[in-house]
Amino acid sequence: MDPRALPPRLVIDPSLPREISVELRSSPHILRMARAGKRMDTTFNPALLFVLPALLLLIGIVVGFPLAVVATAGVGLITLLRWMAVEGAYRTTKRRLRLAYAHADHYVLADDLDYPCQQLLRRAQNAVEVILGSKVHRAGLIDTIDNQVTLPEEVWQIAQRLRKLSAMHAEHGKLVPRELPPGMEEAFKPYSNALDAAWTSLSKRVRHLEKYAKQVIKTDKVYQTHRRLEALAARTPDYQRLIAETVHDELAHQHIRELADQAAHARKMFEESITQARQAAGALLRAPLA
Numbered sequence: 001m002d003p004r005a006l007p008p009r010l011v012i013d014p015s016l017p018r019e020i021s022v023e024l025r026s027s028p029h030i031l032r033m034a035r036a037g038k039r040m041d042t043t044f045n046p047a048l049l050f051v052l053p054a055l056l057l058l059i060g061i062v063v064g065f066p067l068a069v070v071a072t073a074g075v076g077l078i079t080l081l082r083w084m085a086v087e088g089a090y091r092t093t094k095r096r097l098r099l100a101y102a103h104a105d106h107y108v109l110a111d112d113l114d115y116p117c118q119q120l121l122r123r124a125q126n127a128v129e130v131i132l133g134s135k136v137h138r139a140g141l142i143d144t145i146d147n148q149v150t151l152p153e154e155v156w157q158i159a160q161r162l163r164k165l166s167a168m169h170a171e172h173g174k175l176v177p178r179e180l181p182p183g184m185e186e187a188f189k190p191y192s193n194a195l196d197a198a199w200t201s202l203s204k205r206v207r208h209l210e211k212y213a214k215q216v217i218k219t220d221k222v223y224q225t226h227r228r229l230e231a232l233a234a235r236t237p238d239y240q241r242l243i244a245e246t247v248h249d250e251l252a253h254q255h256i257r258e259l260a261d262q263a264a265h266a267r268k269m270f271e272e273s274i275t276q277a278r279q280a281a282g283a284l285l286r287a288p289l290a
Contacts, residue, residue, distance in 0.1 A: 013156055026096075031100050034100035123210065
């Protein structure tokens with residue numbers, strides 16, 4: 001399946017403390033519960049699990065069946081273990097749900113966005129994934145804008161605005177009649193234009209990210225080739241000696257010059273590719289997200 005057709009991943013405010021971010025990220029279903037306004041069932045009491053064993057034990061004692069007492073004790077032990085598990089899960093879910101409500105403005109779910117906005121956010125995430133996964137990024141060759149910090153913040157800003165835009169799209173669809181009375185079209189046009197302008201701005205921002213990612217892919221390929229050429233360049237004296245020993249003097253000088261020129265050309269291509277990647281990153285920052 002085309003990755004661009006997949007729904008976007010959960011986006012969490014990168015400014016949140018790490019422990020809170022980890023908690024939120026670990027339970028997307030809890031976040032969806034919070035977004036839907038659901039609460040924990042306060043009528044549930046794990047202690048009710050002990051009612052049946054206690055009742056069986058009481059009957060066994062009254063009737064005087066030792067076997068019933070032993071069986072009830074076994075059931076009670078199983079119930080205790082189950083209670084501990086259920087109680088722990090209940091408390092964990094309750095705590096995470098409180099956390100989800102407390103930080104409701106610090107995460108964006110795929111469900112928060114309409115389909116076009118989902119696609120746009122996914123494109124931004126894919127571009128950032130390419131950049132941060134590249135060899136030139138890991139080698140620290142293009143990190144002039146601190147990709148590890150700047151790019152997650154960029155995705156968060158885009159996700160926030162897409163969430164707001166999706167909500168306004170939905171509201172606009174409810175308020176604006178499908179069939180407007182004659183002469184009323186112009187009255188609604190400025191509102192539609194405002195939504196279109198916001199969409200255009202966000203689309204342009206994502207295209208900047210994608211341009212940066214494409215340049216990084218290109219630079220990655222040049223970098224891999226350059227590393228192989230560097231390994232060969234280290235052996236240049238050996239190749240030059242081989243030529244000098246086996247080839248006619250005039251041809252030898254020509255081949256030796258070619259070896260030196262090719263190494264310099266490869267280095268220049270690599271440096272130009274790195275510069276272009278850095279320029280793409282700079283263009284991204286020079287276009288502030290309004």
